[in-house]
Amino acid sequence: MRAKNRLTAGFLKSPPAGKHCDGGGLWLVVREDGGAQWVLRVTVHGRRREMGLGGYPALGLAEARKQASRWRDMAAAGRDPVKERQAEERAARREDISLAIITADAFEARKAELKGDGTAGRWLSPLALHVLPKLGKVPVTDLDQRDIRDTLAPLWHTKAETARKALNRLAIVIRHAAALGLDVDLQATEKAKALLGRSRHVPQSIPAMAWADVPAFYASLEEPSPTHLALRLSILNPGVRSKPLRHIRLDQIEDDVWTVPGEDMKGRKGKTPPFRVPLSTEALRIIELAKPHARNGFLFPNRNKGVINDMTLSRFMERRRLEARPHGFRTSMRTWLSEMTDAPHEVAEMMIAHVSDSAVVRAYRRTDFLEQRRVLAQRWADYVTGGAARVVKLESEG
CATH class of the missing domain: 1.10.443 (hpI Integrase; Chain A)
Incomplete structure (x- = not known):
């Protein structure tokens, strides 16, 4: 391994523009305007990954080395530090991955497929009326079959079609969350359906005049x-x-x-x-x-x-x-x-x-x-x- 800890506090008092290696993949990139950024380069599964650690001097040399060491160890274990940090950031902003937020994002992604871009609200209404009031603030990564069962149980035997639509839309939202890279249970809706059992609701046709x-x-x-x-x-x-x-x-x-x-x-x-x-x-x-x-x-x-x-x-x-x-x-x-x-x-x-x-x-x-x-x-x-x-x-x- 290349030598580490090459940079010194004296050098960092007035570093010239350019890229300066501290060793072990840690670099200080100094711009012409005097601004500087710590950058770490690692290799994961044969693929080079580069991630910014923070600006200098807000992030000092000792802290930069400490962060670099952590991410290098993660890369050595075969885990992508860039993706791991993204996951940590999402976890730190749990409200951003709430079911309500992910539902809104999924709806935006599907609008082009819906009649009139979904302006009538019929795609969203089963979730907005029967699911989001109870589960909207729950992080989608925490959502499980029991949450879904408990939410839809009051409808399952009385308004079966509405419950079915809510379950269908929820499955789409969960798949959307998975596509965003979130760790969700893709089988949660099917498991909830199994827990709910067979609906006793007997659908009735709209009354017609002879x-x-x-x-x-x-x-x-x-x-x-x-x-x-x-x-x-x-x-x-x-x-x-x-x-x-x-x-x-x-x-x-x-x-x-x-x-x-x-x-x-x-x-x-x-x-x-x-x-x-x-x-x-x-x-x-x-x-x-x-x-x-x-x-x-x-x-x-x-x-x-x-x-x-x-x-x-x-x-x-x-x-x-x-x-x-x-x-x-x-x-x-x-x-x-x-x-x-x-x-x-x-x-x-x-x-x-x-x-x-x-x-x-x-x-x-x-x-x-x-x-x-x-x-x-x-x-x-x-x-x-x-x-x-x-x-x-x-x-x-x-």
Whole structure:
């Protein structure tokens, strides 16, 4: 080994610019402006590593040698001193590796994969509502299956889907922490799932109105208010879910086609094409009735700002003492299509904008069946507004 302790206190009183070796890989690097830095060079597994120890004279010669000795011993034991120091710094700043901080970092890393960059908050909400209030301050390196089990146990048998989403998101956050180099238990969520056992929760479908009852309910929506008109348009076009319905804009409608942006359609990720909705004569009439309410281009604005609330239509039906909810009109129409028309399966599924079949099948199917759907949309509207419940036949397109 090269000689150590070459530098002297006298030399360090006014060291010239340049690199000065103390031995054993310890160097004092003096800049032209007079500033100086202690640097240690070591070799770990055949790879040279260089790490700054601190500035001189704030870090004196004796302390620099002491630190250098410690890190050299670590390198000799086959451990990377640079990574070890980073780990120690993270441990000293435990709040920086709390679950809340790592969750926020993981969310930022995934935003591009989420619909609308995750602005709706649905990716984060299971964690923000049910996990972070209890575990947010816990260092992610300390998180174990018992912590997770105790946190999700109150939901596991009552709100199973919410608990499942929270567990899934938590697994992603833990993997993100591992990618950052943190010493986490990658199996913690699976172990927690094993501890929680099988959920007793029985999922229930959203209540739907029988298709035979839809015309009477539709007729009861007599007021030209945004709520009544939005609910009518929802019944006529149940394939369009709450968000795009509430955010419908006049510039999305051309002739008898309403073009919904692809990012607003559920189950469609990335750069997906927009979804075309054929509008029946009745749907166009409802849109004309809604135009006097339009503000900032939106057909169904809120009284203050933005658009009508997500729960507005559901609460309206609840006040009517109805079990069914707006989302259930998808089931109403789909059942009517099955029982009262000869619509092919793929056309009927497209009517309610249901993503069906495999990705390969969808890739080869280069049509959205607009013309067939236009016929069915008009027949549904005729039925809803009082038409006869007769079987609808679709003509072949060739």
